[in-house]
Amino acid sequence: MLTYLFKPFANTQKGETKQPLLPVILLLLTILSVMLLTTELAWSSETASAVETADEISKSIKVAPKMGPSDYRQIGSVSSRAFVWVVAQLHLFLAAFVLAVPLFVTVIEWIGVKTGDQRYDDMAHEFMKVSMTAYSLTALFGGTLALSLFLLYPTFMAYMMEVFGSQVIVYAMLFFLESGVLYIYYYSWYALRYGNKKYVHLSLGVLLNGVGTTLLFVANAWATFMMAPSGVNEAGAVTGGIWEIMRGPLWNPLNLHRFVANIAFGGAVVGAYAGYKMLSARTMAQRAHYDWMGYTSNFIAVLAFLPLPFAGYWLMAEIYAYSQQMGITAMGGILAWLFIVQAVLIGTILLAANYYLWNGMSRCDGSKRYTWLIKYIAFTLVVSFLIWVTPHTLILTAKEIATLGGSHHPLLGPFGIMPAKNIAVNLMLIGTFLSFQLYRRSDKEITVAWAGFGNALMAAIYIVAIANVIFLGVYYGYFTNTVYKVGSSVAQVMSTLIVIVAGVTIDTLMFKGAKTLPVTWGKISNRGVYALFALPIAFTWLMALMGYVRSSVRTHWHVYTVIKDNSTDNFIPNIGYAANMMTVATVAFLILILFIFWVASLSETKQELPVNKNGNNS
Amino acid sequence: MKTLKNWLLSLVIAFAVFYLMDHAIMSMQGLPLNMTMTPAQ
Numbered sequence: 001m002l003t004y005l006f007k008p009f010a011n012t013q014k015g016e017t018k019q020p021l022l023p024v025i026l027l028l029l030t031i032l033s034v035m036l037l038t039t040e041l042a043w044s045s046e047t048a049s050a051v052e053t054a055d056e057i058s059k060s061i062k063v064a065p066k067m068g069p070s071d072y073r074q075i076g077s078v079s080s081r082a083f084v085w086v087v088a089q090l091h092l093f094l095a096a097f098v099l100a101v102p103l104f105v106t107v108i109e110w111i112g113v114k115t116g117d118q119r120y121d122d123m124a125h126e127f128m129k130v131s132m133t134a135y136s137l138t139a140l141f142g143g144t145l146a147l148s149l150f151l152l153y154p155t156f157m158a159y160m161m162e163v164f165g166s167q168v169i170v171y172a173m174l175f176f177l178e179s180g181v182l183y184i185y186y187y188s189w190y191a192l193r194y195g196n197k198k199y200v201h202l203s204l205g206v207l208l209n210g211v212g213t214t215l216l217f218v219a220n221a222w223a224t225f226m227m228a229p230s231g232v233n234e235a236g237a238v239t240g241g242i243w244e245i246m247r248g249p250l251w252n253p254l255n256l257h258r259f260v261a262n263i264a265f266g267g268a269v270v271g272a273y274a275g276y277k278m279l280s281a282r283t284m285a286q287r288a289h290y291d292w293m294g295y296t297s298n299f300i301a302v303l304a305f306l307p308l309p310f311a312g313y314w315l316m317a318e319i320y321a322y323s324q325q326m327g328i329t330a331m332g333g334i335l336a337w338l339f340i341v342q343a344v345l346i347g348t349i350l351l352a353a354n355y356y357l358w359n360g361m362s363r364c365d366g367s368k369r370y371t372w373l374i375k376y377i378a379f380t381l382v383v384s385f386l387i388w389v390t391p392h393t394l395i396l397t398a399k400e401i402a403t404l405g406g407s408h409h410p411l412l413g414p415f416g417i418m419p420a421k422n423i424a425v426n427l428m429l430i431g432t433f434l435s436f437q438l439y440r441r442s443d444k445e446i447t448v449a450w451a452g453f454g455n456a457l458m459a460a461i462y463i464v465a466i467a468n469v470i471f472l473g474v475y476y477g478y479f480t481n482t483v484y485k486v487g488s489s490v491a492q493v494m495s496t497l498i499v500i501v502a503g504v505t506i507d508t509l510m511f512k513g514a515k516t517l518p519v520t521w522g523k524i525s526n527r528g529v530y531a532l533f534a535l536p537i538a539f540t541w542l543m544a545l546m547g548y549v550r551s552s553v554r555t556h557w558h559v560y561t562v563i564k565d566n567s568t569d570n571f572i573p574n575i576g577y578a579a580n581m582m583t584v585a586t587v588a589f590l591i592l593i594l595f596i597f598w599v600a601s602l603s604e605t606k607q608e609l610p611v612n613k614n615g616n617n618s
Numbered sequence: 619m620k621t622l623k624n625w626l627l628s629l630v631i632a633f634a635v636f637y638l639m640d641h642a643i644m645s646m647q648g649l650p651l652n653m654t655m656t657p658a659q
Contacts, residue, residue: 452620452621452624453624453627453628456621456624456625456627456628457624457628457631457632459628460625460628460629460631460632461628461632461635463629463632464629464632464633464635464636465632465636468636468640471655472640475655480656480657481657483649484644484649484657487643487644487647487649488644490643490647491639491640491643491644494639494643495636495639498635498636498639
């Protein structure tokens with residue numbers, strides 16, 4: 001499937017077909033070691049507990065602290081919450097980026113080996129170069145965050161250390177391992193480039209991703225413990241092993257959501273790097289190279305982004321299942337308005353990604369066969385976007401309510417509830433996949449005998465899927481009871497997934513023996529390249545926004561229902577304040593990213609040998 | 619004629635796939651449907 005997805009750039013000359021078993025073995029070993037380590041910690045804790053007497057147990061169990069004013073500290077007049085908020089957000093942005101890049105870099109490197117095309121290898125190496133600059137900044141912000149937390153929230157952090165115990169050391173060890181493997185992976189790139197040595201290098205990539213993903217999952221356990229604690233009793237005393245504490249009800253949904261979102265975010269950021277390099281390219285060859293790099297980045301970002309709403313849906317469903325109150329706080333209370341902002345940002349991402357694809361179609365004359373469809377996709381995207389951003393309840397004055405005839409608009413009101421938004425989101429995703437599919441077909445002339453049937457089947461799947469999404473949303477959403485309304489949204493999601501899976505499968509089969517039409521890389525307009533900058537900006541803001549929502553659902557609790565937040569900041573701030581905080585973090589990250597791009601480009605700059613007064617090189 | 623056949627066959631296949639999928643997904647959630655797609659009681 002991946003070869004299918006990247007094929008336009010593939011050199012048809014195949015290399016040797018040795019299967020890289022080593023990467024798989026190393027990945028399995030990494031996962032196994034981490035599992036054994038965590039299980040061992042849990043076993044040792046359980047075994048120790050078993051031999052203790054009842055008195056000893058009662059002495060050893062420490063309940064959660066009751067926090068008072070003396071448990072909080074502040075630096076001058078700076079709000080501790082505001083300070084930690086920005087530092088944590090910046091650390092998360094950078095960490096998401098540096099954990100995501102090696103994931104797709106290893107895949108691109110593997111495609112380079114499989115196709116024998118060196119360009120993949122060069123591109124993968126360049127992606128890593130950008131990521132390396134960001135790595136040290138990630139560690140710096142991580143260290144600052146840890147110190148800030150221990151300094152400003154000492155009692156709370158003491159409790160967290162009590163709960164997680166040695167697991168924190170495991171995290172530190174993983175971080176050392178991640179750093180070591182990362183440096184070896186990057187700096188051995190050219191030393192381990194060909195033959196069997198390349199498989200050793202690929203194995204290092206797999207190991208790096210195994211460690212990085214485990215690191216992410218370990219840190220996620222801290223966040224999900226604060227939202228939905230497990231392995232402790234009502235008083236906060238530890239009653240279970242570390243494994244029980246980690247595997248709370250929200251751990252796996254958050255793991256999946258962050259894993260997929262990180263890839264989309266990482267793809268978008270390196271896309272901006274490619275756009276920046278393309279616009280500043282001095283030769284057509286450079287422009288073509290960075291155009292291809294920008295396309296690949298956009299492709300990674302969109303591919304990871306398409307399943308993201310479904311991962312988010314699972315996370316929210318689990319939040320509701322854990323605590324209805326928490327779910328309602330998120331989607332029905334003050335935070336509900338932020339989901340409208342989320343819709344604006346996701347709409348921006350989808351519009352920008354589609355705009356980039358439509359502009360990119362100008363690289364190939366074969367695209368003229370499909371350009372007539374763009375206006376319909378654009379219309380669907382814009383209408384769906386407008387439905388998605390329509391709020392359910394409006395903030396109105398008494399006079400406005402009287403004029404309107406109620407708190408809900410008579411015509412637009414129905415667009416404010418979830419069934420309308422489910423239809424809109426699914427249609428936007430289907431439209432985006434159609435843009436992607438048209439782009440993929442632009443440089444192909446299909447030659448298989450059953451092309452007519454294949455095209456008709458693909459078109460029929462689109463037509464029936466769109467009809468099904470609208471039918472399920474309208475009929476079950478407005479004319480049956482709530483339980484069917486919620487249940488039918490799963491079938492809507494499946495309709496979208498069927499379109500995506502069928503599209504990839506049918507195209508893979510139809511492209512066999514297809515004639516490839518010429519593609520001119522670098523031909524895309526500068527306007528199209530600007531879309532590559534819109535993506536990371538919207539992604540960054542979106543992460544800041546939804547990260548805030550995820551954290552705020554705890555309301556006035558540090559650890560939900562276990563430790564009350566008794567600081568001066570134990571309330572959900574108003575939307576304007578929260579938006580300003582997110583914006584500060586987003587702008588700060590974008591400045592850091594510009595710095596990272598500049599540093600990455602600096603390594604390519606070579607100073608000319610100075611010329612002395614006599615005109616000779618000195 | 620061949621084009622018409624392709625289209626009819628494709629629409630029948632697509633309709634059948636989505637119809638069965640709707641029934642399957644709703645039943646898996648304990649929300650069975652009648653043949654008319656109305657909620658079964």
